[in-house]
Amino acid sequence: MRRELxxxxxxxxxxxxxxxxxxxxxxxxxxxxxxxxxxxxPFAALAAAxxxxxxxxxxxxxxxxxxxxxxxxxxKAQPALFSLPAPGRLLVTSAAGPWVVQRDGSRRLLxxxxxxxxxxxxxxxxxxxxxxxxxxxxxxxxxxxxxxxxLGATDWGGTPVDTRIAYAHGDRINxxxxxxxxxxxxxxxxxxxxxxxxxxxxxxxxxxHSNQGILRxxxxxxxxxxxxxxxxxxxxxxxWTSDGERLVAVSRNTLTVLDARGQLIFRHxxxxxxxxxxxxxxxxxIAVGLRVRGTDRSEVFTFSLDRKSAAQQRLFGxxxxxxxxxxxxxxxxxLVAWKDADQWVFVRSHRTPRIDAVANVSDQFGGTxxxxxxxxxxx
Amino acid sequence: xxxxxxxxxDERALVRGAQRGSASDLEALFRLHWPRAHRAxxxxxxxxxxxxxxxxxxxxxxxxxxxxxxxRRPFGPWLHRIVVNRAIDWTRARQLRAEAELGDxxxxxxxxxxxxxxxxxxxAELGPEQRAVVVLRHLLGYTPGEIAQxxxxxRGTVNSRLRRGLDALKEKV
Numbered sequence: 001m002r003r004e005l006x007x008x009x010x011x012x013x014x015x016x017x018x019x020x021x022x023x024x025x026x027x028x029x030x031x032x033x034x035x036x037x038x039x040x041x042p043f044a045a046l047a048a049a050x051x052x053x054x055x056x057x058x059x060x061x062x063x064x065x066x067x068x069x070x071x072x073x074x075x076k077a078q079p080a081l082f083s084l085p086a087p088g089r090l091l092v093t094s095a096a097g098p099w100v101v102q103r104d105g106s107r108r109l110l111x112x113x114x115x116x117x118x119x120x121x122x123x124x125x126x127x128x129x130x131x132x133x134x135x136x137x138x139x140x141x142x143x144x145x146x147x148x149x150x151l152g153a154t155d156w157g158g159t160p161v162d163t164r165i166a167y168a169h170g171d172r173i174n175x176x177x178x179x180x181x182x183x184x185x186x187x188x189x190x191x192x193x194x195x196x197x198x199x200x201x202x203x204x205x206x207x208x209h210s211n212q213g214i215l216r217x218x219x220x221x222x223x224x225x226x227x228x229x230x231x232x233x234x235x236x237x238x239x240w241t242s243d244g245e246r247l248v249a250v251s252r253n254t255l256t257v258l259d260a261r262g263q264l265i266f267r268h269x270x271x272x273x274x275x276x277x278x279x280x281x282x283x284x285x286i287a288v289g290l291r292v293r294g295t296d297r298s299e300v301f302t303f304s305l306d307r308k309s310a311a312q313q314r315l316f317g318x319x320x321x322x323x324x325x326x327x328x329x330x331x332x333x334x335l336v337a338w339k340d341a342d343q344w345v346f347v348r349s350h351r352t353p354r355i356d357a358v359a360n361v362s363d364q365f366g367g368t369x370x371x372x373x374x375x376x377x378x379x
Numbered sequence: 380x381x382x383x384x385x386x387x388x389d390e391r392a393l394v395r396g397a398q399r400g401s402a403s404d405l406e407a408l409f410r411l412h413w414p415r416a417h418r419a420x421x422x423x424x425x426x427x428x429x430x431x432x433x434x435x436x437x438x439x440x441x442x443x444x445x446x447x448x449x450x451r452r453p454f455g456p457w458l459h460r461i462v463v464n465r466a467i468d469w470t471r472a473r474q475l476r477a478e479a480e481l482g483d484x485x486x487x488x489x490x491x492x493x494x495x496x497x498x499x500x501x502x503a504e505l506g507p508e509q510r511a512v513v514v515l516r517h518l519l520g521y522t523p524g525e526i527a528q529x530x531x532x533x534r535g536t537v538n539s540r541l542r543r544g545l546d547a548l549k550e551k552v
Contacts, residue, residue: 004498005518010421010430017413020435021406027439028397028405087439351428 073341074357086328091373096366122376144180157199198238228262239279266308282331289322298322324372423466437461470507501551509544
């Protein structure tokens with residue numbers, strides 16, 4: 001019988017193992033080994049504390065979705081962020097500055113900066129304020145800084161051993177090495193500070209940039225030569241899929257999906273005004289937060305990036321305004337920042353639907369509702 | 380379940396290495412135990428996505444508790460207990476719960492195979508507790524006494540679940 005049980009085929013067994021190893025190794029990398037305690041007393045105290053916390057926290061996320069839809073906020077929300085539902089670390093920015101949030105819910109304020117972004121493998125954070133760009137470790141130690149006037153959009157891309165940062169300042173875009181060396185001018189154009197930029201995955205050469213309704217792919221190694229350009233509704237965000245096969249331009253009313261050669265896959269008119277979007281790091285799927293026209297409601301939909309005919313799927317909805325979206329690094333949970341409810345709502349999209357919500361978010365980040373910059377890899 | 384002395388010693392070395400922070404030792408432990416853990420979860424829940432989640436979460440739970448793990452004990456039974464108990468809980472919850480729907484058309488579990496007329500289909504008709512003891516006994520090789528310890532059940536209960544489970548399987552296969 002053992003042989004027969006061993007022979008039963010499990011679809012996707014190999015892929016499941018590799019996905020799981022990615023998650024397990026990431027969690028292990030974040031773990032800090034500790035000396036085993038010999039005494040039972042600390043464990044008893046910990047168990048008692050956990051019991052109290054568990055009592056406060058239970059049971060999140062089991063509310064029926066239709067009930068949630070009609071209220072501002074998820075009713076059974078945890079009173080504080082005790083943990084993230086998936087591996088990885090969150091980077092958020094409140095009025096106090098950027099914060100790194102660990103899997104166990106602990107938070108660290110990095111300093112008085114206006115915005116921040118992860119390095120491509122989550123080992124560093126690029127923080128910015130009006131006239132200064134600072135690369136630092138997630139624990140807060142500064143690696144280098146650069147003074148530049150009127151800083152705008154930034155993006156950090158590259159490989160595990162070679163990275164580049166593209167940043168806008170004034171009407172110019174520069175590129176600098178991840179180690180703070182080799183800063184050089186790339187291009188200058190109107191409206192550059194507000195125009196999105198996005199490195200192709202694992203590339204220090206291909207940079208997508210869009211301003212004034214023209215989306216361009218630039219060859220940074222060739223001094224910014226244009227590889228292709230396409231006319232689009234001016235996007236507020238650009239995303240690559242993690243395999244580099246799709247580039248998505250998200251404007252307030254339109255999704256434009258291109259392949260890596262700039263060929264249009266499809267264009268989709270949205271049913272509401274897009275406020276935020278995030279591409280799933282594991283699939284060709286994008287989540288878009290929409291303010292539904294003519295109502296006081298917001299909805300989050302997911303769209304396939306492979307074909308227009310694929311049904312859009314509604315993941316979550318509620319009264320008021322949603323802010324940023326962020327996928328967990330394993331692509332299974334979507335964080336929806338529900339600003340009007342002062343909540344973070346974690347929606348599991350992977351298999352059995354589930355919601356875990358956290359209330360009182362502003363209080364936990366210095367009194368203002370934070371912007372979500374990214375939910376990144378363990379590094 | 381009998382573990383050869385050399386394997387036990389190798390496993391202890393891997394656990395010790397992982398406790399000290401060695402990623403390569405953790406990977407060796409993972410590669411050693413993932414196939415059985417994943418298969419055990421799948422045979423209890425009969426859902427590929429859930430099995431992956433359960434096995435993955437069990438490894439994560441094991442990592443979180445790694446510093447407290449007693450290296451004199453074998454790692455496998457410790458992990459298998461977590462996996463099987465989670466799989467039983469998941470299956471019970473699925474049976475009892477009217478699941479809340481998020482949105483209009485969330486995809487169902489991907490890649491769950493259609494059940495055919497073989498052993499897998501026959502197992503699907505057992506209760507989760509029966510499936511669990513069959514898996515522990517016949518896939519993972521534990522004795523009824525060891526299963527009783529792993530699941531915190533009286534040995535008589537394990538024996539009767541095994542007997543009834545196997546009788547049902549014999550009828551159908």
